[in-house]
């Protein structure tokens with residue numbers, strides 16, 4: 177790429193710096209396919225979370241609502257790996 181005298185004068189020797197993006201990490205999300213919503217006794221994700229970041233809130237009639245504790249998930253993916261119906265996905269979030 178040729179550099180003109182005007183570019184030299186204006187200090188355009190180097191490409192513009194690319195603004196750094198905010199760091200991202202992964203966080204678990206539990207989708208509607210979760211068996212606990214329907215009353216099937218499954219807490220595999222919670223049992224495998226070493227951080228204790230997954231709680232289960234009773235919905236009545238044997239159904240449970242799995243909840244990811246805010247700030248508790250490290251994005252390790254263990255819960256996603258053990259879910260029998262692939263209801264746990266890992267999503268990128270801005271740290």
Ligand code: SF4
Nearest residue numbers: 210211218220221259
């Ligand atoms: S492992 Fe999957 S199906 Fe079981 S409670 Fe967790 S999200 Fe629901």
Ligand code: SF4
Nearest residue numbers: 225249250252253255
């Ligand atoms: S991704 Fe890891 S830390 Fe986050 S909820 Fe699942 S098992 Fe727990």
